[in-house]
Amino acid sequence: MHDLSVLRTAVIEGEVQAAVAAAREALDAGVEPLELVGEAIGPAMAEVGRLFEEGDYFVPELLMAARATKEIFAILRPLLAQGGAEPMARVVLGTVQGDLHDIGKNLVAAMLEGGGFEVTDLGVDVSPEAFVDAVKKNPVQIVGLSALLTTTMPAMKITIEAFRAAGIREQVKIIVGGAPVTNKYAESIGADGYSETAAASVDLARRLTGTLG
Amino acid sequence: MNDQQWNTLVSVIRGEVLCPLPTAFIIDSPWLPNWARHTILDYFTDERVFLEDNLKAIRTFPETMFLPGFWSEYGMCTEPSAFGSVSMWGEDEFPFAKKVLHSPAEVEKLEKPNPRKHGLLPFVMKRLQHLQPEIEAAGHKIRFAVARGPLNIASFLMGTPEFLEAIKTDPELMHRLLDIVTDFLVDWIAYQREVFPSIDGIFLLDDIVGFISRCDCEKFATPYLQRAFAGDVSVKFFHNDAPCKASAPLLADTGINLLNFGTQHTLADMKSWTNNRIALMGNVPPRDVLAEGTPDDVRRSTTEILNALDDHSRLIVSCGGGMPPHAPTENIKALISTVKEWTR
Numbered sequence: 001m002h003d004l005s006v007l008r009t010a011v012i013e014g015e016v017q018a019a020v021a022a023a024r025e026a027l028d029a030g031v032e033p034l035e036l037v038g039e040a041i042g043p044a045m046a047e048v049g050r051l052f053e054e055g056d057y058f059v060p061e062l063l064m065a066a067r068a069t070k071e072i073f074a075i076l077r078p079l080l081a082q083g084g085a086e087p088m089a090r091v092v093l094g095t096v097q098g099d100l101h102d103i104g105k106n107l108v109a110a111m112l113e114g115g116g117f118e119v120t121d122l123g124v125d126v127s128p129e130a131f132v133d134a135v136k137k138n139p140v141q142i143v144g145l146s147a148l149l150t151t152t153m154p155a156m157k158i159t160i161e162a163f164r165a166a167g168i169r170e171q172v173k174i175i176v177g178g179a180p181v182t183n184k185y186a187e188s189i190g191a192d193g194y195s196e197t198a199a200a201s202v203d204l205a206r207r208l209t210g211t212l213g
Numbered sequence: 214m215n216d217q218q219w220n221t222l223v224s225v226i227r228g229e230v231l232c233p234l235p236t237a238f239i240i241d242s243p244w245l246p247n248w249a250r251h252t253i254l255d256y257f258t259d260e261r262v263f264l265e266d267n268l269k270a271i272r273t274f275p276e277t278m279f280l281p282g283f284w285s286e287y288g289m290c291t292e293p294s295a296f297g298s299v300s301m302w303g304e305d306e307f308p309f310a311k312k313v314l315h316s317p318a319e320v321e322k323l324e325k326p327n328p329r330k331h332g333l334l335p336f337v338m339k340r341l342q343h344l345q346p347e348i349e350a351a352g353h354k355i356r357f358a359v360a361r362g363p364l365n366i367a368s369f370l371m372g373t374p375e376f377l378e379a380i381k382t383d384p385e386l387m388h389r390l391l392d393i394v395t396d397f398l399v400d401w402i403a404y405q406r407e408v409f410p411s412i413d414g415i416f417l418l419d420d421i422v423g424f425i426s427r428c429d430c431e432k433f434a435t436p437y438l439q440r441a442f443a444g445d446v447s448v449k450f451f452h453n454d455a456p457c458k459a460s461a462p463l464l465a466d467t468g469i470n471l472l473n474f475g476t477q478h479t480l481a482d483m484k485s486w487t488n489n490r491i492a493l494m495g496n497v498p499p500r501d502v503l504a505e506g507t508p509d510d511v512r513r514s515t516t517e518i519l520n521a522l523d524d525h526s527r528l529i530v531s532c533g534g535g536m537p538p539h540a541p542t543e544n545i546k547a548l549i550s551t552v553k554e555w556t557r
Contacts, residue, residue, distance in 0.1 A: 014381065055456075055458065055459075057426075058424055058425050058459070059377050060377045060378065060381050060429065061381075061426070063374055063377055063378045063381075064378065064381050064382075067378065098303070100301075100309050101373075102372075102373075103374045103377075106374050107374075149307060150243075150500070150537070150538045151305075151307060180500060182500075182501065
């Protein structure tokens with residue numbers, strides 16, 4: 001049985017090249033892509049999230065672990081698709097219209113990918129119509145809306161209303177987050193969930209999709 | 214700030230316990246123009262609106278201090294504009310500075326701007342020069358040289374995630390970037406002091422310091438903050454409303470003697486981490502309480518904060534961060550009156 005601890009450690013420590021090399025080595029040794037996600041990348045990102053929550057890790061450490069994960073997924077995604085493996089759930093993420101900040105969204109994307117979700121990142125300043133179109137084109141289970149500014153928070157509500165108007169509100173769970181956003185605000189606009197941190201978004205997404213182990 | 218307010222500020226920094234305890238707020242474009250029923254863009258572009266809104270705040274809340282006072286700013290665009298960053302404006306939106314560096318390697322091509330000539334900086338200075346007679350006629354003076362901090366500027370030039378990743382992947386280039394930015398900041402602060410001899414304080418704002426570990430702070434933050442704060446002034450004021458636990462023990466050695474921080478930590482913890490060497494300005498929750506709560510919520514939160522503290526030296530009661538958008542007059546008055554009554 002191939003030892004995946006090197007890969008786990010490399011992801012946790014944000015050693016991008018070492019992590020990619022360890023992932024390739026594991027694949028060459030016959031480890032199934034799904035096993036790599038479940039036994040190494042997922043647990044590693046969970047540990048990164050724990051270290052961040054406890055104040056031992058900071059944003060650069062989180063970003064480096066996320067980058068390692070992203071590069072490994074670039075290798076794994078075609079293999080997973082080839083093998084017919086389904087992601088835990090599909091997520092569309094974006095920073096809402098009028099807001100050009102991306103750090104929170106990027107961190108959430110990385111944590112969710114590490115947690116086994118397939119993430120489509122629509123970028124920043126995303127219009128409600130663009131969110132709706134993305135979901136219509138490729139059905140997803142979760143839509144994540146990010147905002148850093150109090151002035152752009154109302155665009156979250158407008159986006160949720162756009163899903164309602166398009167008749168697809170019930171098809172997706174909509175989660176929100178960002179520095180000025182609170183649980184109270186999330187409830188008031190009819191979101192399905194709110195996460196205070198990027199790390200906590202993984203459990204939230206799992207709860208909402210019924211995949212929490 | 215008038216002379217009395219300035220003396221109060223300096224006394225608190227020296228450790229005097231004043232009665233009543235002072236209150237103060239950072240006010241700028243996220244709150245002031247909308248509070249005064251103007252759009253953010255009118256506030257930036259119309260000197261009369263800028264002056265009237267600042268005077269209106271001072272007259273509405275005569276018992277508190279507004280820092281830095283008559284802050285001539287263009288949101289996050291001020292300093293990045295000098296580096297060639299495109300400023301994006303909306304009628305009533307916060308302006309946004311587009312990044313100018315698209316890879317760490319591009320730092321090699323970055324030139325130090327001239328604060329007398331580049332970007333919006335001449336506009337910042339001219340606005341204050343034009344209004345100086347009226348500001349002084351109202352009993353106030355320009356007290357602070359103000360700028361965003363080195364990491365904050367660097368993050369706007371590169372993009373925040375890109376900058377924070379690059380301190381891990383390309384540390385030497387990020388030191389080069391911070392060197393250029395800090396050299397510029399030193400010039401920018403010196404220029405403000407030259408034009409306004411009444412300046413006796415430096416005010417830097419840098420939330421990015423809160424995103425990095427203590428070890429990275431020691432490498433990428435404190436050496437540059439120390440250089441930027443090196444001027445011989447009475448007040449060295451720093452704002453970081455991101456988490457402060459990692460950086461707080463290091464700040465006094467950079468020269469900082471006044472700190473506005475967020476709501477992640479208690480005043481007692483901050484006093485302990487700074488070894489009570491820095492006067493603290495905080496920390497009623499700005500959004501949930503000061504902006505969105507009722508006056509009773511504000512009174513309750515302010516009283517809790519004051520009761521939780523044994524040592525009230527080096528304390529200015531404020532919110533944990535700058536004045537938040539949409540904070541209403543009655544809530545601000547509730548905070549000020551609660552502090553006054555509690556002290557009595």
